Amino acid sequence: EDQVTQSPEALRLQEGESSSLNCSYTVSGLRGLFWYRQDPGKGPEFLFTLYSAGEEKEKERLKATLTKKESFLHITAPKPEDSATYLCAVRYSGGYQKVTFGTGTKLQVIP
Amino acid sequence: DTEVTQTPKHLVMGMTNKKSLKCEQHMGHRAMYWYKQKAKKPPELMFVYSYEKLSINESVPSRFSPECPNSSLLNLHLHALQPEDSALYLCASSHVSGGSTGELFFGEGSRLTVL
Numbered sequence: 001e002d003q004v005t006q007s008p009e010a011l012r013l014q015e016g017e018s019s020s021l022n023c024s025y026t027v028s029g030l031r032g033l034f035w036y037r038q039d040p041g042k043g044p045e046f047l048f049t050l051y052s053a054g055e056e057k058e059k060e061r062l063k064a065t066l067t068k069k070e071s072f073l074h075i076t077a078p079k080p081e082d083s084a085t086y087l088c089a090v091r092y093s094g095g096y097q098k099v100t101f102g103t104g105t106k107l108q109v110i111p
Numbered sequence: 112d113t114e115v116t117q118t119p120k121h122l123v124m125g126m127t128n129k130k131s132l133k134c135e136q137h138m139g140h141r142a143m144y145w146y147k148q149k150a151k152k153p154p155e156l157m158f159v160y161s162y163e164k165l166s167i168n169e170s171v172p173s174r175f176s177p178e179c180p181n182s183s184l185l186n187l188h189l190h191a192l193q194p195e196d197s198a199l200y201l202c203a204s205s206h207v208s209g210g211s212t213g214e215l216f217f218g219e220g221s222r223l224t225v226l
Contacts, residue, residue, distance in 0.1 A: 034214050043115075043201050043217035044154065087153060089215075097142065097167055099215055101153035 003027075004090055006102040013109050016077045021086055021105045024070040029093025033071050035064050036087040038104070044087055047073075078109045114138050117202050117218035125226050126192060132221045134185040134202030143185040144215060145177060146201040154201055160185060161207060192225045199223075 007022045025033070032051055036044035048057040050066040057064045061082065063074040073086055089101045115136045124130050134143065142161045146154035159167035160179040168177075174196075176188040185202055199222050203215040 032213065036217075041199070041220070041222070043117075043203075043220045044215075046214050046216055049214050097159050097161060098156055099144075100156070103153055 004088060004100055004102040006086075006088055006105050008105060009103070010106045011108070013075075013078055013107070015079060015109055015111050018074070018076045018078070020075070021073040021107070022070060023073070023088035023102055025088075025090050025102075026069075027090055027092035027094065027100075031091040031093060033066055034089045034091075034099065035062075035071070035073055036089065038085045038087055040085075075107070078107075080109045080111050083107055083109045115202055115204055115216055115218035117200075117221050119221060120219065121222045121224075123224045123226065124189065124192065126194075128192075129188070129190045131189065132187040132200055132202075132223070134187075134218055135183055136202075136204040136216070136218075137183060138204060138216065139182075139206075140204035140216070141182055141207045142205045143179060144203040144205075145185070145187050146203060146217075148199040148201055148220070158187075189223075192223075194225050197223055197225045 004025045034049050035047040038044040048064040053068045055066050061076050065072050085104045085106045087101050087104045089099045091099050118133045144159050145157040148154045156169050157171045158177045163179045174191050178186040199220045201217050201220045203217045205215050206213045
């Protein structure tokens with residue numbers, strides 16, 4: 001069964017304490033893996049697209065990487081404004097017009 | 112600022128009411144989506160329009176009726192909803208290229224409460 005799983009469900013970090021979020025997927029024919037940030041009551045905000053194993057993307061304190069089975073979102077020296085829910089999503093050959101979301105990781109960065 | 116605009120931001124309706132949610136994008140995208148999101152859950156796909164034609168309906172009850180009048184507009188007509196339909200309704204759009212579509216860009220959502 002096609003699945004997208006994120007871990008941990010929640011993560012609490014001190015400001016400046018780096019960490020990583022995980023997104024593992026079991027789909028056939030990955031056509032794109034996306035990372036989003038969502039603030040409470042708002043729509044998801046697009047961060048990155050990764051297409052193939054070995055690919056990396058960076059934006060400010062965030063770096064996304066992709067392997068054949070999982071993706072990581074590395075957060076370096078986070079700040080309180082990085083607090084949000086981070087969602088990964090996949091598009092795959094079985095349903096290329098669909099984007100299926102993982103359950104998300106709620107990140108809280110404490111000053 | 113998001114380039115996908117949703118109205119209204121908040122909507123309260125009774126179970127016998129008829130209302131509509133509206134979505135507009137000006138990015139030239141030819142694929143548009145409706146997602147439903149319950150509290151502490153990820154967005155769940157409802158409908159996909161590609162080149163103004165309905166291409167995916169994820170077995171959504173008929174009390175939800177989508178409409179795509181043109182490439183920039185997407186509506187979701189609501190009728191005889193149930194309290195469990197209360198959720199954040201998200202509109203999104205994406206490019207279509209070579210039969211495949213890219214990343215989604217979301218609006219701020221419409222918070223629906225059904226009494």
